[in-house]
Amino acid sequence: MVVSLKDVAERAGVSAKTVSNVVNGYRHVTPATRRRVQQAIDELGYRPNLTARHLRAGRTGIIALALPELNNPYFAELAEEVIDYAAGLGCTVLLDPTHGRRDQEVLFVRGVRAGLIDGLILSPIELENEDLAERGSEAPLVLLGEREYDAPYDHIAIDNVAAARTATRHLLELGRRRIAFLGARHGRTRQPAHLRLRGWREELAAAGAAAGDDLVATTDGYTRADGARAMARLLDSGAAPDAVFCYNDLVAIGAMRTLGERGLRVPEDVAVVGFDDIEDGRYCAAALTTIAPHKRAIARAAVDALLARLDPARTPPPDSPRRIRPGFALVPRESTLGRP
Amino acid sequence: MVVSLKDVAERAGVSAKTVSNVVNGYRHVTPATRRRVQQAIDELGYRPNLTARHLRAGRTGIIALALPELNNPYFAELAEEVIDYAAGLGCTVLLDPTHGRRDQEVLFVRGVRAGLIDGLILSPIELENEDLAERGSEAPLVLLGEREYDAPYDHIAIDNVAAARTATRHLLELGRRRIAFLGARHGRTRQPAHLRLRGWREELAAAGAAAGDDLVATTDGYTRADGARAMARLLDSGAAPDAVFCYNDLVAIGAMRTLGERGLRVPEDVAVVGFDDIEDGRYCAAALTTIAPHKRAIARAAVDALLARLDPARTPPPDSPRRIRPGFALVPRESTLGRP
DNA sequence: CTGAAAGCGCTTACAG
DNA sequence: CTGAAAGCGCTTACAG
Secondary structure, eight states: OOOOHHHHHHHHTSOHHHHHHHHTTOSOOOHHHHHHHHHHHHHHTOOOOHHHHHHHHTOOSEEEEEESOSSSHHHHHHHHHHHHHHHHTTOEEEEEEOTTOHHHHHHHHHTTTBTTBSEEEEOOSSOOHHHHHTOOSOSOEEEESSOOOSSSSEEEOOOHHHHHHHHHHHHHHTTOOOEEEEEEETTOSSOTTHHHHHHHHHHHHHHTOOOOGGGEEEESSSSHHHHHHHHHHHHHTTOOOSEEEESSHHHHHHHHHHHHHTTOOTTTTOEEEEESOOHHHHTSSSOOEEEEEOHHHHHHHHHHHHHHHHOTTTSOOOSSOOEEOOOEEEEOOHHHHOOO | OOOOHHHHHHHHTSOHHHHHHHHTTOSOOOHHHHHHHHHHHHHHTOOOOHHHHHHHHTOOSEEEEEESOSSSHHHHHHHHHHHHHHHHTTOEEEEEEOTTOHHHHHHHHHTTTBTTBSEEEEOOSSOOHHHHHTOOSOSOEEEESSOOOSSSSEEEOOOHHHHHHHHHHHHHHTTOOOEEEEEEETTOSSOTTHHHHHHHHHHHHHHTOOOOGGGEEEESSSSHHHHHHHHHHHHHTTOOOSEEEESSHHHHHHHHHHHHHTTOOTTTTOEEEEESOOHHHHTSSSOOEEEEEOHHHHHHHHHHHHHHHHOTTTSOOOSSOOEEOOOEEEEOOHHHHOOO
């Protein structure tokens, strides 16, 4: 039913090797032979079977990118960068949503997809240190994002503490004094928001400003709905913030929606800063001030790190796993500066 | 370097077949043998090679989903539905951004990924009829979205004309009379927005309302930026609309941003309706009224249609390709109704 | 410049 | 209940 190399070879009256040579653009083939083979290929509509190639080659050129969800625009934007960059390097990316669930994350660490992918880029939410320790000698793994682990894997992440301090400082410099943090995770010690929360705390401490627990609002996740609810709770609690620094832009957008519903003005009554610089934020009624991680640099660093481990010949990997810190920038917009 | 079935067999002192039986949960294996094999598997950290399995099986269980881009939340939401539903059916989805470029779309139609994927779901933007006519007998193909073709493939799409009429009628019923259309494509006869534009025109004609070209604003693409620019041009042109029906939510969000900058109120001065029901729209300052295609139904219909063609035994495909029309709903919100 | 053979890692008949 | 053989479709040495 499906046309194979052998079929083409028969039709062209040559061996399989010769067809393979033509298909792969091998130089030393007589023009006449090449023409005959090419004609057979066209007539039969032959397409080389990638799975067979991959098995033969011992590698597939496919890398998996496992991240919480595509619905979060940050991950969608990052994924697109990874896919495009990898494509330019001849690699295919298999996107695998984990829904931020530990069992899913563990599956990837353990090596589902073995033999199908050459390596894995994972952006974990719930994964624990012990999950990484148990890992056998599977395909190369590169970690992405705020969570920190002791395991010996390349880890790509911006300096989250510094970024959070920058965001908080921006609000302090604008004269805000009751700056809340939106998006700590409910009842967890090693929470994903750990570093950003710490940066917020450190900067406030340095400025001698309030950083009490009454100004920290927890969320179940990091969606707009979570942000809206957390903001409502914070306002109801009587904490009376004059600014909020949010775990990410989605939470910030949810928070701004609540502020609007309550008749509070952004930034006059409450200034808002997000994190991620997703495109949505730029089109809010008050364009969102945010921390912009250099997504392209992150994507490239992740792919480069993985490929380096895949092909020692091309880029010999250093002896020890590396921490790579792409840059970030504060992008001040209307949600803190007001309309020009 | 990588552990194979044979290695496990040697260590356990059995044949490859027996290991295969254990791995695949074949019933008739002595408990003792099973235990011995399992131990060898654990000790060696064996993981079956999926590529080898796929080659042997003649199918991979992988389907490609080729769509314009992940950055458009509509596609991100749809992709997530497809991935989750397919996963539940034991299928892996390979996401392939086409950037809405014809050459990319043609590649997929022609069968890049042959042997790697069992079938393809494609949401085309620029693809032409002739591109489909030339297609050989490749893997099954299912089409998705507003574009219409003469080729004999399953096509999943809501009734775009009816949906556009519903949206336009909603605005008419609210007493609006100068209803603009935002998002026709620049200088193209067979434009992607064809059906929605037609629905808008038909409904206005039926109501005897204005539907002149001065009320149609073209865009280069369907992004927020496109919407913002088109809205600005429309206002500058002096068309003075009291409502806009936008090709999609992104364009609508961009339009609302421009309206805000110009000091125009939504919906008092200009009512806005979008299309897609992406989550962003619900969190705008004026929550966006929109057409909500039933994304889950679309995703499932696409996967079901493809799987039916893949496995005639399970669901015999009908003789002729089918048009499947999932449902949609108008979701009225603040951008037309105002705040409650 | 082209061919015949071997083998990537698995599973499916076929025996026993 | 388990084994030995064949083969999925390709490419890589090895010959000629």
